[in-house]
Amino acid sequence: MGEIHVMREGFLPPKQPPRRHLISVGDLEREDVDRLLATAQSFSRSLEREVKKLPTLRGRTVVNVFYESSTRTSSSFELAAKRLSADTMSIKAAGSSVDKGESLKDTALTLGAYDPDVIVIRHPQIGAPQLVERYTDAHVVNAGDGKHQHPTQALLDLYAIQDELGRIEGVHVAIVGDVLHSRVARSNVQALALMGAKVTLVGPPPLIPRGIEALGCEVSHDIGSIADADVVYVLRMQRERMAEGANYVPSLREYTARWGVTPERIRPGQKVMHPGPMNRGVEIDPRVADADDTLIEAQVRAGLVVRMAVLYDLLTTGPVPVEAPEPLEVA
Amino acid sequence: MLYVKAGGAPDDLVVRGARVLDPAWGLDELCDVRVDKGVIAALGTDVDANGHRVVDGAGLVLAPAFVDPHVHLRVPGGEDEETIASGTAAAAAGGYCAILAMPNTDPVVDSASVLGSLIEDAKAQAEIPVGFLAAITRGQDGAELTEMVELAEQGAAGFTDDGRPVVAPGLMRRALQYHGITGRRLALHCEEPTLSKGGQMHEGAVSAELGFTGYPSVAESVMVERDLSLAAYEDAPLHLLHLSARESVEALRAARQKGVAATAEVTPHHLCLTDEAVRSLDSNLKMNPPLRSADDRAALVEGLLDGTIGSIATDHAPHARHEKEVPFEAAPFGVTGLETSFAVLNTHLVEAGVVPLETLLERMSAGPARAYGLDEPRIEVGAPANLVLLDTERAWRVEEDGFRSRSVNSWLLGQTLKGQVRLTIAAGRVAFSG
Numbered sequence: 001m002g003e004i005h006v007m008r009e010g011f012l013p014p015k016q017p018p019r020r021h022l023i024s025v026g027d028l029e030r031e032d033v034d035r036l037l038a039t040a041q042s043f044s045r046s047l048e049r050e051v052k053k054l055p056t057l058r059g060r061t062v063v064n065v066f067y068e069s070s071t072r073t074s075s076s077f078e079l080a081a082k083r084l085s086a087d088t089m090s091i092k093a094a095g096s097s098v099d100k101g102e103s104l105k106d107t108a109l110t111l112g113a114y115d116p117d118v119i120v121i122r123h124p125q126i127g128a129p130q131l132v133e134r135y136t137d138a139h140v141v142n143a144g145d146g147k148h149q150h151p152t153q154a155l156l157d158l159y160a161i162q163d164e165l166g167r168i169e170g171v172h173v174a175i176v177g178d179v180l181h182s183r184v185a186r187s188n189v190q191a192l193a194l195m196g197a198k199v200t201l202v203g204p205p206p207l208i209p210r211g212i213e214a215l216g217c218e219v220s221h222d223i224g225s226i227a228d229a230d231v232v233y234v235l236r237m238q239r240e241r242m243a244e245g246a247n248y249v250p251s252l253r254e255y256t257a258r259w260g261v262t263p264e265r266i267r268p269g270q271k272v273m274h275p276g277p278m279n280r281g282v283e284i285d286p287r288v289a290d291a292d293d294t295l296i297e298a299q300v301r302a303g304l305v306v307r308m309a310v311l312y313d314l315l316t317t318g319p320v321p322v323e324a325p326e327p328l329e330v331a
Numbered sequence: 332m333l334y335v336k337a338g339g340a341p342d343d344l345v346v347r348g349a350r351v352l353d354p355a356w357g358l359d360e361l362c363d364v365r366v367d368k369g370v371i372a373a374l375g376t377d378v379d380a381n382g383h384r385v386v387d388g389a390g391l392v393l394a395p396a397f398v399d400p401h402v403h404l405r406v407p408g409g410e411d412e413e414t415i416a417s418g419t420a421a422a423a424a425g426g427y428c429a430i431l432a433m434p435n436t437d438p439v440v441d442s443a444s445v446l447g448s449l450i451e452d453a454k455a456q457a458e459i460p461v462g463f464l465a466a467i468t469r470g471q472d473g474a475e476l477t478e479m480v481e482l483a484e485q486g487a488a489g490f491t492d493d494g495r496p497v498v499a500p501g502l503m504r505r506a507l508q509y510h511g512i513t514g515r516r517l518a519l520h521c522e523e524p525t526l527s528k529g530g531q532m533h534e535g536a537v538s539a540e541l542g543f544t545g546y547p548s549v550a551e552s553v554m555v556e557r558d559l560s561l562a563a564y565e566d567a568p569l570h571l572l573h574l575s576a577r578e579s580v581e582a583l584r585a586a587r588q589k590g591v592a593a594t595a596e597v598t599p600h601h602l603c604l605t606d607e608a609v610r611s612l613d614s615n616l617k618m619n620p621p622l623r624s625a626d627d628r629a630a631l632v633e634g635l636l637d638g639t640i641g642s643i644a645t646d647h648a649p650h651a652r653h654e655k656e657v658p659f660e661a662a663p664f665g666v667t668g669l670e671t672s673f674a675v676l677n678t679h680l681v682e683a684g685v686v687p688l689e690t691l692l693e694r695m696s697a698g699p700a701r702a703y704g705l706d707e708p709r710i711e712v713g714a715p716a717n718l719v720l721l722d723t724e725r726a727w728r729v730e731e732d733g734f735r736s737r738s739v740n741s742w743l744l745g746q747t748l749k750g751q752v753r754l755t756i757a758a759g760r761v762a763f764s765g
Binding site: 026043103104105123125126127128130145146147148149183186190209210211212213214215 | 535536545547653656657659660765
């Protein structure tokens with residue numbers, strides 16, 4: 001036969017108490033991150049093969065529930081599950097019973113009745129994943145809850161940085177823009193601090209949350225502060241949050257003039273990242289976005305393998321092979 | 332101003348051998364208390380039982396029963412969450428002999444007819460005396476004053492737009508000027524709405540980490556300062572509801588020192604918890620004002636100790652189960668508290684050595700009564716029997732099915748507390764015995 005691959009048993013020694021869920025970066029220890037990144041790396045090598053599908057999670061079910069629009073996250077979770085041979089089901093709020101006013105609790109109970117192994121949820125409200133956790137037996141992965149957390153984004157960003165710079169510890173990352181409304185910023189500050197990177201948040205004062213320094217970062221309101229950074233991480237200016245009269249900034253025009261990431265503000269060798277979707281010409285100059293040496297595409301690629309690693313880590317009892325698993329042929 | 336279920340004779344009984352505490356006049360004796368027809372008739376050792384039922388008070392504390400100046404009974408309009416019957420039964424179980432109900436109902440208590448029907452209901456259902464506050468502004472819309480004189484004549488115990496601030500300073504001034512002729516207290520919910528807009532929890536390191544829109548302490552204190560300034564200018568008294576921030580306590584202390592007749596209350600949850608608790612994302616930790624920093628909590632305790640804050644109020648806010656079984660951000664503000672207030676404060680303040688038992692008892696009884704001009708529950712011969720018998724040593728676990736309230740949105744579910752109410756006598760009648 002030859003097309004069926006199984007992971008060798010030897011790669012799956014028992015690991016200590018498996019993490020049931022991935023809801024916040026704050027739940028992770030450094031060794032968890034190391035393990036997840038190593039697993040992702042081994043998956044990235046497996047994806048170089050002609051047959052990209054691994055049988056690892058065959059018979060498992062992964063349900064993606066997205067209450068907010070998403071391209072990258074929803075597609076990469078779905079593809080990650082498929083690459084690992086899990087059955088997947090994707091539910092979008094629009095067109096589901098959510099439109100009929102069904103509560104999150106009832107949706108969770110309904111989906112839980114199918115006994116899925118993993119529920120991946122994105123929701124506009126903080127605390128939604130915890131609610132799903134309470135009402136189902138599935139492993140819950142937070143794919144973004146309001147302004148709170150987006151842990152797989154932080155993990156894929158760590159992966160991209162490590163892949164490019166060979167390390168995370170000691171790397172200086174400047175995160176620029178609307179930190180206040182950004183779950184990506186929160187997750188990344190925590191994850192980078194956990195891994196020993198230095199983080200500087202840069203943006204207009206009303207968009208930097210009061211008290212954020214407690215997470216282990218510095219704050220600057222001067223775009224010049226990005227000069228020292230190894231990585232410039234540009235946040236999306238969330239136009240939908242910039243309702244008229246909110247006055248976080250007087251205008252997008254002034255924001256761009258003052259804090260936009262332009263070629264003039266970047267020095268050679270600095271790596272630019274952006275979680276997407278980008279507002280070209282607002283927070284990021286198109287010339288920066290299209291430059292060859294940004295990590296923006298690498299982030300998207302990392303999204304797939306990191307999400308494979310997360311699903312694998314939650315659903316297998318073994319820690320992750322540090323070396324790429326060799327597929328075995330089954331007669 | 333207070334109304335209770337009609338019918339039923341006042342009770343006769345004797346409580347023997349309890350530690351009888353009335354902080355108002357320094358009473359602290361192991362003795363007997365006899366109640367004849369609902370009135371305290373004898374106080375002393377070996378009091379003649381007169382054939383009354385005898386309650387063994389050995390090892391227990393007998394104190395003036397509690398007064399809760401801030402309860403949401405949810406009627407009219409929210410009968411699925413609480414009723415006068417269930418709310419007053421819950422209060423009795425919590426050791427209360429009187430409670431005041433807030434007017435932010437549906438419809439709002441802003442007319443003599445709505446108030447009149449509530450009073451009729453109370454006369455039919457209330458297990459303990461209950462008073463009703465009426466709104467300051469019609470529909471609590473912050474635009475036009477209610478007919479305060481008529482409402483007071485109908486029986487309003489005071490005026491408040493609780494749940495909402497009186498936003499316009501000009502209207503606030505008019506309310507301070509006008510309400511004085513009613514002889515009733517004006518009670519203010521201090522919140523500057525453009526500063527608290529969208530706020531889910533205290534603004535600080537925890538909100539920054541969790542991503543919640545912050546509700547900064549200055550949103551409260553800026554209004555406290557405004558209202559104290561207006562009260563000073565108009566030489567009018569006022570009562571500040573549910574203080575949460577250090578700056579508010581400090582502004583109140585300074586104003587009182589200058590002679591402003593301002594009183595204030597604080598809730599058990601603000602005295603026991605900080606914003607760190609919100610990390611659990613438990614929707615039963617969502618309330619307005621929000622839980623604040625450790626420093627704010629310390630200032631509230633200081634204010635309680637030095638009398639700047641004279642009252643403890645539960646702000647008992649029942650919510651339907653399905654309303655709270657949602658993500659934190661979608662949940663309504665408010666938690667219940669009538670049935671756990673003494674136990675939680677005894678556990679976290681008295682047992683912890685932070686507040687003396689006598690101070691706690693005073694702030695739960697005479698303090699709030701004074702703030703609203705109600706008769707203070709007293710333990711002295713000739714006073715109506717408003718008594719609570721407390722076991723300060725007994726530990727118990729807070730369980731959903733233990734509540735008399737129709738709602739279970741308690742932040743204490745599953746916790747073990749030390750201190751239990753054994754008997755409540757309200758207006759001369761045994762209202763609870765457990």
